[in-house]
Amino acid sequence: MTPHPAPQSRGVALFDLDGTLVDTTYLHTLAWWQALRRHGHTVPMVRIHRAIGMGSDRLLDAVLGPDRETGEDEALSDAHGTLYATWYDSLQPFEGAAALLRATAARGWRVVLASSASEEEVAAVRARLDADDVIDAATSSADADATKPAPDLxxxxxxxxxxxxxxxxxxGDAVWDVEAAARAGVPCVGLLTGGTTRRELEDAGAVLVHDDPLDLLRHIDAGPLARPPAPGGTS
Known part of the structure:
Protein backbone atom coordinates (compact mmCIF):
# COMPACT_ATOMS: atom_id res chain seq x y z
CA MET A 1 0.00 0.00 0.00
CA THR A 2 1.16 3.56 -0.66
CA PRO A 3 -0.87 5.92 1.54
CA HIS A 4 -0.53 9.68 1.54
CA PRO A 5 -1.86 12.19 4.08
CA ALA A 6 -5.62 12.42 3.63
CA PRO A 7 -7.55 15.69 3.23
CA GLN A 8 -10.39 16.63 5.55
CA SER A 9 -13.11 15.03 3.43
CA ARG A 10 -14.18 11.57 4.54
CA GLY A 11 -15.37 10.37 1.14
CA VAL A 12 -13.15 7.96 -0.78
CA ALA A 13 -13.35 7.18 -4.49
CA LEU A 14 -11.87 3.78 -5.30
CA PHE A 15 -10.68 3.21 -8.87
CA ASP A 16 -9.70 -0.06 -10.47
CA LEU A 17 -6.66 0.42 -12.72
CA ASP A 18 -6.45 -2.21 -15.45
CA GLY A 19 -9.19 -1.82 -18.02
CA THR A 20 -10.75 1.07 -16.11
CA LEU A 21 -8.19 3.88 -16.26
CA VAL A 22 -5.63 2.27 -18.57
CA ASP A 23 -6.30 0.22 -21.72
CA THR A 24 -4.72 -3.06 -20.60
CA THR A 25 -7.47 -5.70 -20.60
CA TYR A 26 -6.62 -7.18 -23.96
CA LEU A 27 -2.89 -6.99 -23.29
CA HIS A 28 -3.46 -9.09 -20.17
CA THR A 29 -5.58 -11.47 -22.23
CA LEU A 30 -2.79 -11.90 -24.77
CA ALA A 31 -0.10 -12.28 -22.09
CA TRP A 32 -2.10 -14.98 -20.28
CA TRP A 33 -2.80 -16.77 -23.58
CA GLN A 34 0.90 -16.84 -24.38
CA ALA A 35 1.86 -17.90 -20.85
CA LEU A 36 -0.63 -20.76 -20.92
CA ARG A 37 0.59 -21.95 -24.31
CA ARG A 38 4.18 -21.99 -23.02
CA HIS A 39 3.01 -24.49 -20.40
CA GLY A 40 1.04 -26.66 -22.81
CA HIS A 41 -2.44 -25.17 -22.35
CA THR A 42 -4.33 -23.95 -25.40
CA VAL A 43 -7.20 -21.83 -24.12
CA PRO A 44 -9.48 -19.67 -26.32
CA MET A 45 -8.80 -16.00 -25.74
CA VAL A 46 -12.48 -15.32 -25.19
CA ARG A 47 -12.41 -17.54 -22.10
CA ILE A 48 -9.37 -15.73 -20.77
CA HIS A 49 -10.90 -12.32 -21.47
CA ARG A 50 -13.99 -13.24 -19.49
CA ALA A 51 -11.80 -13.88 -16.45
CA ILE A 52 -9.62 -10.75 -16.65
CA GLY A 53 -10.10 -8.68 -13.51
CA MET A 54 -9.92 -11.68 -11.20
CA GLY A 55 -6.76 -12.44 -9.30
CA SER A 56 -4.45 -14.93 -10.99
CA ASP A 57 -5.58 -17.81 -8.77
CA ARG A 58 -9.24 -17.35 -9.64
CA LEU A 59 -8.43 -16.65 -13.27
CA LEU A 60 -6.62 -19.97 -13.57
CA ASP A 61 -9.57 -21.70 -11.89
CA ALA A 62 -11.83 -20.12 -14.50
CA VAL A 63 -9.75 -21.00 -17.57
CA LEU A 64 -8.26 -24.35 -16.56
CA GLY A 65 -10.79 -25.59 -14.01
CA PRO A 66 -10.52 -25.89 -10.23
CA ASP A 67 -9.16 -29.47 -10.53
CA ARG A 68 -6.06 -28.36 -12.46
CA GLU A 69 -2.50 -29.05 -11.31
CA THR A 70 -1.94 -26.00 -9.08
CA GLY A 71 1.78 -26.68 -8.78
CA GLU A 72 2.40 -24.71 -11.97
CA ASP A 73 0.36 -21.66 -10.90
CA GLU A 74 3.40 -19.65 -9.84
CA ALA A 75 5.23 -20.42 -13.08
CA LEU A 76 2.17 -19.43 -15.12
CA SER A 77 1.76 -16.20 -13.18
CA ASP A 78 5.46 -15.37 -13.55
CA ALA A 79 5.30 -16.04 -17.29
CA HIS A 80 2.27 -13.76 -17.59
CA GLY A 81 4.09 -11.03 -15.67
CA THR A 82 7.18 -11.29 -17.86
CA LEU A 83 5.17 -11.19 -21.08
CA TYR A 84 2.97 -8.33 -19.91
CA ALA A 85 6.04 -6.32 -18.85
CA THR A 86 7.11 -6.06 -22.48
CA TRP A 87 4.18 -3.65 -22.93
CA TYR A 88 5.05 -1.29 -20.05
CA ASP A 89 6.49 1.46 -22.23
CA SER A 90 3.45 1.52 -24.52
CA LEU A 91 0.61 1.32 -21.97
CA GLN A 92 -2.07 3.85 -22.86
CA PRO A 93 -4.42 5.55 -20.37
CA PHE A 94 -7.96 6.03 -21.59
CA GLU A 95 -8.84 9.54 -22.68
CA GLY A 96 -9.90 11.58 -19.68
CA ALA A 97 -8.55 9.12 -17.09
CA ALA A 98 -6.11 11.46 -15.33
CA ALA A 99 -8.55 14.37 -15.65
CA LEU A 100 -11.25 12.22 -14.04
CA LEU A 101 -9.02 11.55 -11.03
CA ARG A 102 -8.22 15.25 -10.70
CA ALA A 103 -11.87 16.25 -11.02
CA THR A 104 -12.80 13.67 -8.40
CA ALA A 105 -10.16 15.00 -5.99
CA ALA A 106 -11.25 18.58 -6.67
CA ARG A 107 -14.75 17.66 -5.46
CA GLY A 108 -13.36 16.61 -2.10
CA TRP A 109 -12.87 12.88 -2.54
CA ARG A 110 -9.79 10.96 -1.47
CA VAL A 111 -8.63 9.00 -4.52
CA VAL A 112 -7.47 5.41 -3.99
CA LEU A 113 -6.33 3.00 -6.68
CA ALA A 114 -7.85 -0.37 -5.74
CA SER A 115 -5.82 -2.75 -7.88
CA SER A 116 -5.11 -6.46 -7.48
CA ALA A 117 -2.17 -6.34 -9.92
CA SER A 118 1.39 -6.94 -8.73
CA GLU A 119 3.29 -4.03 -7.20
CA GLU A 120 5.48 -3.86 -10.29
CA GLU A 121 2.47 -3.73 -12.62
CA VAL A 122 0.76 -1.08 -10.50
CA ALA A 123 3.90 1.06 -10.59
CA ALA A 124 4.15 0.72 -14.37
CA VAL A 125 0.52 1.69 -14.90
CA ARG A 126 0.73 4.61 -12.48
CA ALA A 127 3.77 5.94 -14.34
CA ARG A 128 1.80 6.02 -17.58
CA LEU A 129 -1.28 7.48 -15.88
CA ASP A 130 0.75 10.41 -14.49
CA ALA A 131 -1.72 11.49 -11.82
CA ASP A 132 0.14 10.76 -8.59
CA ASP A 133 -0.42 14.33 -7.42
CA VAL A 134 -4.07 13.47 -6.63
CA ILE A 135 -3.74 9.80 -5.62
CA ASP A 136 -3.92 9.30 -1.84
CA ALA A 137 -3.17 5.58 -1.75
CA ALA A 138 -2.95 2.44 -3.86
CA THR A 139 -3.21 -1.29 -3.30
CA SER A 140 -1.69 -4.27 -5.04
CA SER A 141 -2.07 -8.05 -4.93
CA ALA A 142 0.11 -8.08 -1.79
CA ASP A 143 -2.63 -6.34 0.19
CA ALA A 144 -5.35 -9.01 0.09
CA ASP A 145 -5.44 -12.74 0.81
CA ALA A 146 -8.45 -13.38 -1.44
CA THR A 147 -8.75 -11.75 -4.86
CA LYS A 148 -11.74 -10.31 -6.72
CA PRO A 149 -14.64 -11.04 -6.71
CA ALA A 150 -13.93 -11.50 -2.97
CA PRO A 151 -14.27 -8.16 -1.12
CA ASP A 152 -10.84 -8.29 0.53
CA LEU A 153 -9.13 -5.93 -1.91
CA GLY A 172 -14.43 -0.48 -12.27
CA ASP A 173 -14.81 -2.17 -15.63
CA ALA A 174 -15.42 -5.84 -14.81
CA VAL A 175 -18.22 -7.86 -13.30
CA TRP A 176 -15.65 -8.91 -10.69
CA ASP A 177 -15.18 -5.27 -9.67
CA VAL A 178 -18.91 -4.79 -9.20
CA GLU A 179 -19.27 -8.02 -7.23
CA ALA A 180 -16.27 -7.31 -5.00
CA ALA A 181 -17.52 -3.80 -4.26
CA ALA A 182 -21.03 -5.07 -3.48
CA ARG A 183 -19.69 -7.69 -1.07
CA ALA A 184 -17.79 -4.91 0.70
CA GLY A 185 -20.91 -2.74 0.85
CA VAL A 186 -19.67 -0.17 -1.67
CA PRO A 187 -21.69 1.01 -4.71
CA CYS A 188 -19.92 0.58 -8.05
CA VAL A 189 -19.96 2.68 -11.21
CA GLY A 190 -19.16 0.53 -14.22
CA LEU A 191 -17.22 1.46 -17.35
CA LEU A 192 -17.42 -0.36 -20.70
CA THR A 193 -13.68 -0.04 -21.33
CA GLY A 194 -12.82 -3.63 -20.40
CA GLY A 195 -15.11 -5.26 -22.95
CA THR A 196 -17.89 -6.19 -20.51
CA THR A 197 -21.38 -5.22 -21.67
CA ARG A 198 -23.62 -2.66 -20.05
CA ARG A 199 -26.20 -5.38 -19.31
CA GLU A 200 -23.63 -7.57 -17.57
CA LEU A 201 -22.43 -4.73 -15.37
CA GLU A 202 -25.98 -3.69 -14.52
CA ASP A 203 -27.01 -7.27 -13.77
CA ALA A 204 -24.01 -7.58 -11.45
CA GLY A 205 -25.28 -4.54 -9.54
CA ALA A 206 -23.55 -1.47 -10.99
CA VAL A 207 -25.44 1.64 -9.89
CA LEU A 208 -24.48 3.46 -13.09
CA VAL A 209 -22.62 2.55 -16.28
CA HIS A 210 -20.63 4.93 -18.50
CA ASP A 211 -18.79 4.33 -21.76
CA ASP A 212 -15.33 5.33 -20.51
CA PRO A 213 -13.52 7.71 -18.12
CA LEU A 214 -14.17 10.69 -20.38
CA ASP A 215 -17.91 9.96 -20.42
CA LEU A 216 -17.93 9.65 -16.62
CA LEU A 217 -15.97 12.90 -16.33
CA ARG A 218 -18.45 14.74 -18.53
CA HIS A 219 -21.30 13.57 -16.31
CA ILE A 220 -19.50 13.58 -12.99
CA ASP A 221 -21.84 16.09 -11.35
CA ALA A 222 -24.91 14.03 -12.23
CA GLY A 223 -23.74 10.86 -10.49
CA PRO A 224 -22.39 9.52 -7.21
CA LEU A 225 -19.01 11.24 -7.66
CA ALA A 226 -20.61 14.70 -7.62
CA ARG A 227 -19.65 15.14 -3.97
CA PRO A 228 -18.45 12.92 -1.16
CA PRO A 229 -20.79 11.92 1.65
CA ALA A 230 -20.81 14.09 4.74
CA PRO A 231 -19.30 12.65 7.91
CA GLY A 232 -21.59 9.92 9.18
CA GLY A 233 -22.27 8.55 5.72
CA THR A 234 -25.01 10.94 4.55
CA SER A 235 -24.83 12.80 1.27
Missing amino acids: VRAALDTVGAEPEEAVFV
Whole structure:
Protein backbone atom coordinates (compact mmCIF):
# COMPACT_ATOMS: atom_id res chain seq x y z
CA MET A 1 0.00 0.00 0.00
CA THR A 2 1.16 3.56 -0.66
CA PRO A 3 -0.87 5.92 1.54
CA HIS A 4 -0.53 9.68 1.54
CA PRO A 5 -1.86 12.19 4.08
CA ALA A 6 -5.62 12.42 3.63
CA PRO A 7 -7.55 15.69 3.23
CA GLN A 8 -10.39 16.63 5.55
CA SER A 9 -13.11 15.03 3.43
CA ARG A 10 -14.18 11.57 4.54
CA GLY A 11 -15.37 10.37 1.14
CA VAL A 12 -13.15 7.96 -0.78
CA ALA A 13 -13.35 7.18 -4.49
CA LEU A 14 -11.87 3.78 -5.30
CA PHE A 15 -10.68 3.21 -8.87
CA ASP A 16 -9.70 -0.06 -10.47
CA LEU A 17 -6.66 0.42 -12.72
CA ASP A 18 -6.45 -2.21 -15.45
CA GLY A 19 -9.19 -1.82 -18.02
CA THR A 20 -10.75 1.07 -16.11
CA LEU A 21 -8.19 3.88 -16.26
CA VAL A 22 -5.63 2.27 -18.57
CA ASP A 23 -6.30 0.22 -21.72
CA THR A 24 -4.72 -3.06 -20.60
CA THR A 25 -7.47 -5.70 -20.60
CA TYR A 26 -6.62 -7.18 -23.96
CA LEU A 27 -2.89 -6.99 -23.29
CA HIS A 28 -3.46 -9.09 -20.17
CA THR A 29 -5.58 -11.47 -22.23
CA LEU A 30 -2.79 -11.90 -24.77
CA ALA A 31 -0.10 -12.28 -22.09
CA TRP A 32 -2.10 -14.98 -20.28
CA TRP A 33 -2.80 -16.77 -23.58
CA GLN A 34 0.90 -16.84 -24.38
CA ALA A 35 1.86 -17.90 -20.85
CA LEU A 36 -0.63 -20.76 -20.92
CA ARG A 37 0.59 -21.95 -24.31
CA ARG A 38 4.18 -21.99 -23.02
CA HIS A 39 3.01 -24.49 -20.40
CA GLY A 40 1.04 -26.66 -22.81
CA HIS A 41 -2.44 -25.17 -22.35
CA THR A 42 -4.33 -23.95 -25.40
CA VAL A 43 -7.20 -21.83 -24.12
CA PRO A 44 -9.48 -19.67 -26.32
CA MET A 45 -8.80 -16.00 -25.74
CA VAL A 46 -12.48 -15.32 -25.19
CA ARG A 47 -12.41 -17.54 -22.10
CA ILE A 48 -9.37 -15.73 -20.77
CA HIS A 49 -10.90 -12.32 -21.47
CA ARG A 50 -13.99 -13.24 -19.49
CA ALA A 51 -11.80 -13.88 -16.45
CA ILE A 52 -9.62 -10.75 -16.65
CA GLY A 53 -10.10 -8.68 -13.51
CA MET A 54 -9.92 -11.68 -11.20
CA GLY A 55 -6.76 -12.44 -9.30
CA SER A 56 -4.45 -14.93 -10.99
CA ASP A 57 -5.58 -17.81 -8.77
CA ARG A 58 -9.24 -17.35 -9.64
CA LEU A 59 -8.43 -16.65 -13.27
CA LEU A 60 -6.62 -19.97 -13.57
CA ASP A 61 -9.57 -21.70 -11.89
CA ALA A 62 -11.83 -20.12 -14.50
CA VAL A 63 -9.75 -21.00 -17.57
CA LEU A 64 -8.26 -24.35 -16.56
CA GLY A 65 -10.79 -25.59 -14.01
CA PRO A 66 -10.52 -25.89 -10.23
CA ASP A 67 -9.16 -29.47 -10.53
CA ARG A 68 -6.06 -28.36 -12.46
CA GLU A 69 -2.50 -29.05 -11.31
CA THR A 70 -1.94 -26.00 -9.08
CA GLY A 71 1.78 -26.68 -8.78
CA GLU A 72 2.40 -24.71 -11.97
CA ASP A 73 0.36 -21.66 -10.90
CA GLU A 74 3.40 -19.65 -9.84
CA ALA A 75 5.23 -20.42 -13.08
CA LEU A 76 2.17 -19.43 -15.12
CA SER A 77 1.76 -16.20 -13.18
CA ASP A 78 5.46 -15.37 -13.55
CA ALA A 79 5.30 -16.04 -17.29
CA HIS A 80 2.27 -13.76 -17.59
CA GLY A 81 4.09 -11.03 -15.67
CA THR A 82 7.18 -11.29 -17.86
CA LEU A 83 5.17 -11.19 -21.08
CA TYR A 84 2.97 -8.33 -19.91
CA ALA A 85 6.04 -6.32 -18.85
CA THR A 86 7.11 -6.06 -22.48
CA TRP A 87 4.18 -3.65 -22.93
CA TYR A 88 5.05 -1.29 -20.05
CA ASP A 89 6.49 1.46 -22.23
CA SER A 90 3.45 1.52 -24.52
CA LEU A 91 0.61 1.32 -21.97
CA GLN A 92 -2.07 3.85 -22.86
CA PRO A 93 -4.42 5.55 -20.37
CA PHE A 94 -7.96 6.03 -21.59
CA GLU A 95 -8.84 9.54 -22.68
CA GLY A 96 -9.90 11.58 -19.68
CA ALA A 97 -8.55 9.12 -17.09
CA ALA A 98 -6.11 11.46 -15.33
CA ALA A 99 -8.55 14.37 -15.65
CA LEU A 100 -11.25 12.22 -14.04
CA LEU A 101 -9.02 11.55 -11.03
CA ARG A 102 -8.22 15.25 -10.70
CA ALA A 103 -11.87 16.25 -11.02
CA THR A 104 -12.80 13.67 -8.40
CA ALA A 105 -10.16 15.00 -5.99
CA ALA A 106 -11.25 18.58 -6.67
CA ARG A 107 -14.75 17.66 -5.46
CA GLY A 108 -13.36 16.61 -2.10
CA TRP A 109 -12.87 12.88 -2.54
CA ARG A 110 -9.79 10.96 -1.47
CA VAL A 111 -8.63 9.00 -4.52
CA VAL A 112 -7.47 5.41 -3.99
CA LEU A 113 -6.33 3.00 -6.68
CA ALA A 114 -7.85 -0.37 -5.74
CA SER A 115 -5.82 -2.75 -7.88
CA SER A 116 -5.11 -6.46 -7.48
CA ALA A 117 -2.17 -6.34 -9.92
CA SER A 118 1.39 -6.94 -8.73
CA GLU A 119 3.29 -4.03 -7.20
CA GLU A 120 5.48 -3.86 -10.29
CA GLU A 121 2.47 -3.73 -12.62
CA VAL A 122 0.76 -1.08 -10.50
CA ALA A 123 3.90 1.06 -10.59
CA ALA A 124 4.15 0.72 -14.37
CA VAL A 125 0.52 1.69 -14.90
CA ARG A 126 0.73 4.61 -12.48
CA ALA A 127 3.77 5.94 -14.34
CA ARG A 128 1.80 6.02 -17.58
CA LEU A 129 -1.28 7.48 -15.88
CA ASP A 130 0.75 10.41 -14.49
CA ALA A 131 -1.72 11.49 -11.82
CA ASP A 132 0.14 10.76 -8.59
CA ASP A 133 -0.42 14.33 -7.42
CA VAL A 134 -4.07 13.47 -6.63
CA ILE A 135 -3.74 9.80 -5.62
CA ASP A 136 -3.92 9.30 -1.84
CA ALA A 137 -3.17 5.58 -1.75
CA ALA A 138 -2.95 2.44 -3.86
CA THR A 139 -3.21 -1.29 -3.30
CA SER A 140 -1.69 -4.27 -5.04
CA SER A 141 -2.07 -8.05 -4.93
CA ALA A 142 0.11 -8.08 -1.79
CA ASP A 143 -2.63 -6.34 0.19
CA ALA A 144 -5.35 -9.01 0.09
CA ASP A 145 -5.44 -12.74 0.81
CA ALA A 146 -8.45 -13.38 -1.44
CA THR A 147 -8.75 -11.75 -4.86
CA LYS A 148 -11.74 -10.31 -6.72
CA PRO A 149 -14.64 -11.04 -6.71
CA ALA A 150 -13.93 -11.50 -2.97
CA PRO A 151 -14.27 -8.16 -1.12
CA ASP A 152 -10.84 -8.29 0.53
CA LEU A 153 -9.13 -5.93 -1.91
CA VAL A 154 -11.89 -3.33 -1.61
CA ARG A 155 -11.70 -3.51 2.17
CA ALA A 156 -7.92 -3.19 2.04
CA ALA A 157 -8.27 -0.09 -0.14
CA LEU A 158 -10.66 1.45 2.38
CA ASP A 159 -8.28 0.63 5.20
CA THR A 160 -5.45 2.57 3.54
CA VAL A 161 -7.31 5.81 4.29
CA GLY A 162 -9.37 4.68 7.29
CA ALA A 163 -12.69 4.87 5.45
CA GLU A 164 -15.94 2.97 5.90
CA PRO A 165 -17.97 1.42 3.03
CA GLU A 166 -20.75 4.01 3.35
CA GLU A 167 -18.18 6.72 2.63
CA ALA A 168 -17.01 5.18 -0.64
CA VAL A 169 -17.76 4.71 -4.32
CA PHE A 170 -15.93 2.21 -6.56
CA VAL A 171 -15.28 2.65 -10.28
CA GLY A 172 -14.43 -0.48 -12.27
CA ASP A 173 -14.81 -2.17 -15.63
CA ALA A 174 -15.42 -5.84 -14.81
CA VAL A 175 -18.22 -7.86 -13.30
CA TRP A 176 -15.65 -8.91 -10.69
CA ASP A 177 -15.18 -5.27 -9.67
CA VAL A 178 -18.91 -4.79 -9.20
CA GLU A 179 -19.27 -8.02 -7.23
CA ALA A 180 -16.27 -7.31 -5.00
CA ALA A 181 -17.52 -3.80 -4.26
CA ALA A 182 -21.03 -5.07 -3.48
CA ARG A 183 -19.69 -7.69 -1.07
CA ALA A 184 -17.79 -4.91 0.70
CA GLY A 185 -20.91 -2.74 0.85
CA VAL A 186 -19.67 -0.17 -1.67
CA PRO A 187 -21.69 1.01 -4.71
CA CYS A 188 -19.92 0.58 -8.05
CA VAL A 189 -19.96 2.68 -11.21
CA GLY A 190 -19.16 0.53 -14.22
CA LEU A 191 -17.22 1.46 -17.35
CA LEU A 192 -17.42 -0.36 -20.70
CA THR A 193 -13.68 -0.04 -21.33
CA GLY A 194 -12.82 -3.63 -20.40
CA GLY A 195 -15.11 -5.26 -22.95
CA THR A 196 -17.89 -6.19 -20.51
CA THR A 197 -21.38 -5.22 -21.67
CA ARG A 198 -23.62 -2.66 -20.05
CA ARG A 199 -26.20 -5.38 -19.31
CA GLU A 200 -23.63 -7.57 -17.57
CA LEU A 201 -22.43 -4.73 -15.37
CA GLU A 202 -25.98 -3.69 -14.52
CA ASP A 203 -27.01 -7.27 -13.77
CA ALA A 204 -24.01 -7.58 -11.45
CA GLY A 205 -25.28 -4.54 -9.54
CA ALA A 206 -23.55 -1.47 -10.99
CA VAL A 207 -25.44 1.64 -9.89
CA LEU A 208 -24.48 3.46 -13.09
CA VAL A 209 -22.62 2.55 -16.28
CA HIS A 210 -20.63 4.93 -18.50
CA ASP A 211 -18.79 4.33 -21.76
CA ASP A 212 -15.33 5.33 -20.51
CA PRO A 213 -13.52 7.71 -18.12
CA LEU A 214 -14.17 10.69 -20.38
CA ASP A 215 -17.91 9.96 -20.42
CA LEU A 216 -17.93 9.65 -16.62
CA LEU A 217 -15.97 12.90 -16.33
CA ARG A 218 -18.45 14.74 -18.53
CA HIS A 219 -21.30 13.57 -16.31
CA ILE A 220 -19.50 13.58 -12.99
CA ASP A 221 -21.84 16.09 -11.35
CA ALA A 222 -24.91 14.03 -12.23
CA GLY A 223 -23.74 10.86 -10.49
CA PRO A 224 -22.39 9.52 -7.21
CA LEU A 225 -19.01 11.24 -7.66
CA ALA A 226 -20.61 14.70 -7.62
CA ARG A 227 -19.65 15.14 -3.97
CA PRO A 228 -18.45 12.92 -1.16
CA PRO A 229 -20.79 11.92 1.65
CA ALA A 230 -20.81 14.09 4.74
CA PRO A 231 -19.30 12.65 7.91
CA GLY A 232 -21.59 9.92 9.18
CA GLY A 233 -22.27 8.55 5.72
CA THR A 234 -25.01 10.94 4.55
CA SER A 235 -24.83 12.80 1.27
